[in-house]
Amino acid sequence: MFEVLAALHSPILYMKIENFTLSQLFSQLSNWFMFYCFSRTLSNSLETVLTLVSLYFWPCMRPSSNCSFVSRKWGLAVAAVACAIRPTSAITWLYVGLLELFKAHDRFKFIFLEVAPIGILVLGLTCLLDRFMYGTWILVPLNFLKFNFLSAGGDYYGTHKWHWYFTQGFPVMIFSHLPFCIAGIIYSKQWKFSGLLAWVLGFYSLLGHKEFRFALPVLPIALMFSGYSLAVIEDPGYAQNKGKKSIKKHTRFPPNMGAAILFLLATNIPMALYMSLVHQRGPEDAMNHLAREALHGKVKSILFLTPCHATPYYSMLHHNLPMQFLDCTPSEEKGVPDESDRFLMDPIPFVSEYAKNKSLPSHVVLFDSEEQKLKNLLISLDYKEEKRFFNAHFKVDRDLQGSIVVYVRIR
Amino acid sequence: MSHSQRMRRRHNSDKYADKEESQAPTSSKSDSDHTSFLCSQKRVFALCLAFRMVNSVLVQTYFNPDEHWQGPEIAHRIAFGYGHLTWEWKQGIRSYLHPIIFVPLYRLLALLHLDTPWLMMRAPRLLQSVFSAVGDLYLYKLAAVLFGDSVAKWTVSYDSVYLSFFFFFLLE
Numbered sequence: 001m002f003e004v005l006a007a008l009h010s011p012i013l014y015m016k017i018e019n020f021t022l023s024q025l026f027s028q029l030s031n032w033f034m035f036y037c038f039s040r041t042l043s044n045s046l047e048t049v050l051t052l053v054s055l056y057f058w059p060c061m062r063p064s065s066n067c068s069f070v071s072r073k074w075g076l077a078v079a080a081v082a083c084a085i086r087p088t089s090a091i092t093w094l095y096v097g098l099l100e101l102f103k104a105h106d107r108f109k110f111i112f113l114e115v116a117p118i119g120i121l122v123l124g125l126t127c128l129l130d131r132f133m134y135g136t137w138i139l140v141p142l143n144f145l146k147f148n149f150l151s152a153g154g155d156y157y158g159t160h161k162w163h164w165y166f167t168q169g170f171p172v173m174i175f176s177h178l179p180f181c182i183a184g185i186i187y188s189k190q191w192k193f194s195g196l197l198a199w200v201l202g203f204y205s206l207l208g209h210k211e212f213r214f215a216l217p218v219l220p221i222a223l224m225f226s227g228y229s230l231a232v233i234e235d236p237g238y239a240q241n242k243g244k245k246s247i248k249k250h251t252r253f254p255p256n257m258g259a260a261i262l263f264l265l266a267t268n269i270p271m272a273l274y275m276s277l278v279h280q281r282g283p284e285d286a287m288n289h290l291a292r293e294a295l296h297g298k299v300k301s302i303l304f305l306t307p308c309h310a311t312p313y314y315s316m317l318h319h320n321l322p323m324q325f326l327d328c329t330p331s332e333e334k335g336v337p338d339e340s341d342r343f344l345m346d347p348i349p350f351v352s353e354y355a356k357n358k359s360l361p362s363h364v365v366l367f368d369s370e371e372q373k374l375k376n377l378l379i380s381l382d383y384k385e386e387k388r389f390f391n392a393h394f395k396v397d398r399d400l401q402g403s404i405v406v407y408v409r410i411r
Numbered sequence: 412m413s414h415s416q417r418m419r420r421r422h423n424s425d426k427y428a429d430k431e432e433s434q435a436p437t438s439s440k441s442d443s444d445h446t447s448f449l450c451s452q453k454r455v456f457a458l459c460l461a462f463r464m465v466n467s468v469l470v471q472t473y474f475n476p477d478e479h480w481q482g483p484e485i486a487h488r489i490a491f492g493y494g495h496l497t498w499e500w501k502q503g504i505r506s507y508l509h510p511i512i513f514v515p516l517y518r519l520l521a522l523l524h525l526d527t528p529w530l531m532m533r534a535p536r537l538l539q540s541v542f543s544a545v546g547d548l549y550l551y552k553l554a555a556v557l558f559g560d561s562v563a564k565w566t567v568s569y570d571s572v573y574l575s576f577f578f579f580f581l582l583e
Binding site: 042284 | 455459470471472474475478479480481484486494495497503504505508509513528537538540545546549551552553557558
């Protein structure tokens with residue numbers, strides 16, 4: 001593997017020397033949150049890809065002189081797929097669609113010959129897929145909207161103050177690119193894009209349940225503004241010449257440019273690597289260990305005494321063994337603690353009860369925060385610690401989960 | 412195509428380009444700009460792809476349950492017949508459109524007997540990294556449209572700074 005990396009290394013360095021001009025992409029690739037989140041298998045990541053592809057095709061999002069090669073139909077089709085994957089993507093396309101409607105001369109054609117047929121086609125195909133997979137006709141976007149908007153079902157997972165995206169969420173994501181992003185928004189005067197950013201964050205602010213990943217689709221847009229600022233620092237003539245390079249050639253790298261790049265890399269690289277390689281790595285290590293043990297036939301059944309969905313599951317274990325985790329389905333009644341909550345509130349009676357009523361699994365997975373309380377009980381039930389994996393240095397929502405432990409039954 | 416044929420064709424195309432330049436210098440210039448932009452797009456995509464693939468292998472932590480439970484877990488159930496369906500799937504508030512993407516990947520891994528613990532863990536993220544690279548490319552193209560391609564054209568350099576940092580880090 002190192003040879004491959006080394007081989008890649010030399011041409012890259014060569015290119016680095018060859019052309020030292022700034023890019024929009026630098027911002028995108030250097031941002032810690034994009035690094036941390038973009039290659040994860042979240043639907044938000046794919047939604048982000050589709051958002052970027054679709055935005056490229058919309059005539060209304062371009063400077064007016066630059067509309068050749070653009071296909072609004074492609075923009076619509078990709079946007080429709082984005083909505084099919086995550087219905088909340090409609091927030092973005094409502095903005096873009098209304099802007100297009102406002103700017104377009106062929107409004108009738110746009111609505112009846114483009115939006116309607118493409119929308120119906122994509123919705124129809126998705127419904128057909130879901131009919132096939134669910135085995136019954138089911139309108140997913142409608143159920144999704146009902147759950148998230150009308151009954152505020154997402155609030156079950158916690159709520160934040162209305163300004164969370166502006167004061168905490170988005171600043172954490174964009175991190176040290178923030179000053180460059182703000183300057184880029186002001187100086188580039190691409191108000192349609194900064195408007196989209198504000199609209200999406202503003203709309204999400206209305207919903208009680210807020211998460212970092214929900215804002216992922218607009219993060220690249222903010223990073224594009226940061227890239228613009230860097231381009232202006234690199235070549236101050238760039239802003240006046242509207243995208244044409246100024247005549248004066250830079251033979252050397254301007255020092256303030258170097259400082260900016262260094263500042264961004266010095267802040268983002270450690271953050272990206274720490275979050276991607278260190279913070280909360282326990283669950284994946286534990287599952288990988290169990291998958292290897294299962295491959296050798298050493299695992300009979302597994303019980304997860306962790307908060308619900310705290311580790312990957314069959315997709316990583318890849319063996320059809322009985323497994324159980326603590327349930328946390330949102331209940332109809334408000335304020336009734338679920339299984340996962342009851343366990344966390346008082347682990348010892350919960351596990352004693354479990355041991356009385358059910359057959360004991362060959363393996364138990366739990367975090368050290370609960371393990372400290374359950375250790376003696378587990379030993380009395382003939383378990384011993386098999387392997388311990390580092391998990392985190394600091395706490396996030398609950399108590400510190402410093403490590404994750406796998407216990408094995410010796411009898 | 413033999414080497415000589417390729418040479419001849421290239422020669423012809425050069426001649427053609429020369430001729431066109433003498434007749435209509437502006438259009439030919441924009442053509443060559445267009446070609447070089449396409450070339451640089453290929454380079455940008457190749458670099459983004461390399462970057463995101465290395466990126467995906469370096470993502471080894473747990474961020475959000477949905478990255479496993481709403482995607483690969485469902486795909487695993489479709490591909491191999493077992494996997495947990497969370498309550499969202501019982502209430503029908505999720506579409507199969509996203510998880511279905513990982514089904515062919517899992518089937519292919521099983522077919523090639525490559526469904527080892529390591530690949531089962533890494534493959535879904537590697538697949539997403541390919542999509543992510545497409546997203547990066549389109550952001551680059553969008554930036555080129557908005558801010559002029561003289562900035563975007565030279566794009567490759569700075570991700571390479573970042574890439575080389577990583578490779579440096581790994582090689583150390």
